[in-house]
Amino acid sequence: MPNLAKLMQNEFIKIFTKIGSWVMIAFVPILTIAAGLLCQYVNQAELQVNNVWEFMDLGLSARPNLMDIVTLFTIIVAAGIVASEFSGGTIKLLLIRPFNRSTILLSKYLTVLLYGLGLTILLLLTAYLTGGILFGFDGASALHAGSSFSNASYVWKAVGYSGIQLIIMVTLAFMFSSVLRTSSIAIGISLFLLLTGGQLAYILKKFEWSKFLIFANTNLLTYIDGQPLMDGMSLSFSLIMLACYELLFLGLAWLVFAKRDVSI
Incomplete structure (x- = not known):
């Protein structure tokens, strides 16, 4: 565990020494505040919200959100x-340290x-x-429309389901990062x-086998509204499929990273 903590600390230093990482962090509140101002000043029915919870719901369930x-x-x-690490040649500096490859990858x-x-x-x-200041902090106990x-409760369910989608997509990207040498x-x-997977799943939904595709199961928000992508699909089915893909992606990432030859 101490070794893992040291490696993670090193990885965070690498991330936060890049200007791009701070730009992405800054964009999150900027875009959120901009979305709140848009909802307040643009006279469109689909953007009308009455309280902070409706604003958060819109921010989590809209497409894109x-x-x-x-x-x-x-x-x-x-x-x-x-x-x-491979494209920059710094992987050699990691592998000469007294840490095994599994610990490095996990960190x-x-x-x-x-x-x-x-x-x-x-x-x-x-x-x-933002939602509370612009629209008020009340409305938490009111029933969500439909x-x-x-x-x-609706917002926190949306947060949880969106978090699962985040983990799956990040693991997919992490697998590609481990398999490919060019970032x-x-x-x-x-x-x-990320940008086309949902559309592809929608196009292929007429085929029964398409429900086993990863992107047919990533949008768990459809189960909150009772509108799954295909008839016969359920939340438990999608969670099982996503768990299988998660293990597959992590297994491929570990297998390639552990077996890859690096001349030191």
Whole structure:
């Protein structure tokens, strides 16, 4: 554990010495506040909110939404965290240290997840304060439109389901980062799948086998509204499928990273 903590500390230093990491962090509250001002001053029915919980609901369930921004930024970090070591040649400096490859890979994965968690917390705090100041802090116990949940319960369910999607997408990007030697290619493929995966799943939904595809199961928010992508799909089915993909991605990342030859 001390070794893992040291490695994670080193990974965080690498992340936060890059200007791009701070730019992404700054963009989260900026975009959240901009979304709040848009809802307040633009006279459109779909953007009308009455309290902080409706604002947070809109920010989490719209397409695209604010959590998609957090996922996007975290994917950028995840897709480059391993591949950049190979493309930059710094992987040699890691491997000569007295840490096994599994510990090195685990430290990078946990660092990425914590980075994503930090962005998520920043988003939620900013959204709560922005929505509360602009629209009021009441309405938590009121029933959410079209559901049997209160506004607060609906929002926290959306946060949880969006968090699961974040973990899966970040793990996918992390796998590409471990398998590929070039960070730009890993980032490009990961962002392409993030932006097109949902549309691809929708196009293929007429085929029964498509429900086993990862992107047919990542949008768990559909289960809150009782509108799954395909008939016969359930929340438990999607969670099982996502767990299988999670293990597959982590297994591939570990296998390639552990077996890859590096001349030191």
